[in-house]
Amino acid sequence: MHYWLMKSEPDVFGIDDLAARPGQTEHWDGVRNYQARNFMREMKTGDRVFFYHSNAQPPGIVGIVEVAREAYPDFTAWEPESKYFDPKSTPDNPRWFMVDVRFVRKFEHIVTLDELRANPKLTDMPLVRRGNRLSVMPVTAEQWQWILKME
DNA sequence: GCCAACGTTGGC
DNA sequence: GCCAACGTTGGC
Numbered sequence: 037m038h039y040w041l042m043k044s045e046p047d048v049f050g051i052d053d054l055a056a057r058p059g060q061t062e063h064w065d066g067v068r069n070y071q072a073r074n075f076m077r078e079m080k081t082g083d084r085v086f087f088y089h090s091n092a093q094p095p096g097i098v099g100i101v102e103v104a105r106e107a108y109p110d111f112t113a114w115e116p117e118s119k120y121f122d123p124k125s126t127p128d129n130p131r132w133f134m135v136d137v138r139f140v141r142k143f144e145h146i147v148t149l150d151e152l153r154a155n156p157k158l159t160d161m162p163l164v165r166r167g168n169r170l171s172v173m174p175v176t177a178e179q180w181q182w183i184l185k186m187e
Numbered sequence: 188g189c190c191a192a193c194g195t196t197g198g199c
Numbered sequence: 200g201c202c203a204a205c206g207t208t209g210g211c
Contacts, residue, residue: 043209068207095210149210167208168209
């Protein structure tokens, strides 16, 4: 089992939106960055994921979800009306992938970006590094445990 | 709304 | 294959 962190804007799709979906499960579409895509392709069913709210007040980790389905082609890339449309991705040769995630639980208290930055155990996380824009990233088991203690 | 940081694109 | 221009991310 591996650990991850995924970012989403709560105005677009927040953890409460996931919890309200049928089966509390939804596909994670719209990743259009190769590094993030590659991480998603490494995900296994049952892997745990921190759900991070970006462009939020305050930004931070708001809960835990799990991988419910391993990577498969992101079909929104094939939909011309989608904001994630990419003509270079085709059903025969898909460029972008997504996983399904299932709600596990919400934190009682958000672990804010400020708090994550202030923890010297977490300085290696891409999340807290200046200018980082990666929306899907691995979390080590040690980092995972530290963050749980910060809840 | 601003803008720094960064990834991608495309001309050469 | 370089790199300037451009678009996007995401904190503030």
